[in-house]
Amino acid sequence: MKRAADLFDAPAKERVRAAVAAAEQTTSCELVPVVATSSGRYDRAEDVVGLWLACGAAVVVWLLWPHAVASGDWDAPAAWVGPAALVAAIAVSFTLGAWLATRIGWLRRPFIPADQAADEVNAAARRAFFDRRVHHTGGATGVLFYVSLYEHRAAVLADRAVVEALGEGFTCEVCAVLTKGLKDGAPADALCAAIAEAARRLAPVLPRAEDDRDELSNALVLLEEPGR
Known part of the structure; x- marks a missing residue:
């Protein structure tokens, strides 16, 4: 800007x-x-950028995280680890997106x-x-x-x-x-x-x-x- x-x-x-x-x-x-x-x-536009980045991160985590555990595998992560990783990815990505939008004007311009x-x-x-x-x-x-x-x-x-x-x-x-x-x-x-x-x-x-x-x-x- x-x-x-x-x-x-x-x-x-x-x-x-x-x-x-x-x-x-x-x-x-x-x-x-x-x-x-x-x-x-334009705080709302910054939040929208964060929301879009959070949605993208959620999709990536959902696609990459294993949803099934093979029979006999005792090294598989606990059941709560997947949802926790999803929540963490959403929170971090939203914060990062909103922060970037405050500093890069063209990121939030389409949402104003x-x-x-x-x-x-x-x-x-x-x-x-x-x-x-x-x-x-x-x-x-x-x-x-x-x-x-x-x-x-x-x-x-x-x-x-x-x-x-x-x-x-x-x-x-x-x-x-x-x-x-x-x-x-x-x-x-x-x-x-x-x-x-x-x-x-x-x-x-x-x-x-x-x-x-x-x-x-x-x-x-x-x-x-x-x-x-």
Whole structure:
């Protein structure tokens, strides 16, 4: 699984910061880019991976363990050894599968419903919107650009003044620019393009005032742990 810190090196982070600074020279809005490694924990998917591995181990033990004892064989294992080996194989395999799924993202990906991933990303974007104080600007003009690498999803959230000026469609249109760039495989370029597109639309309706001050940092925010 790609980590946000590994995907954005120092030059990439500087490019995004410069894009935010340039955009905020034309509009009074505060633009905040956030990239998360993952937006959710997906514990159930990890358990499903463990369950599948446990089922496979149970089948292997059942096929390999002798079910009949030859007449006159006094060296055969006790009757309880077979069931005990089966239980031990299931327990160890389940634990190993769940542990591997926490560290290897593609193992649990097939078991994560698309709607659950979308809900996790949307919830994480809303948390970032409040945690990063994007909602707390003086003119209610904050805009959040949120990218979640593991889920391959993005979201754009805007505060009240932006929605009143440009409507709900603004965030959807800017998010479309962001997701297209991400699909092309260049996250830093995608963020810069989305920031520039947002500024182009915001500048005519929410222009930068002479006394405007920078309320939030222009730096790219990288989140490595879900909910952090």
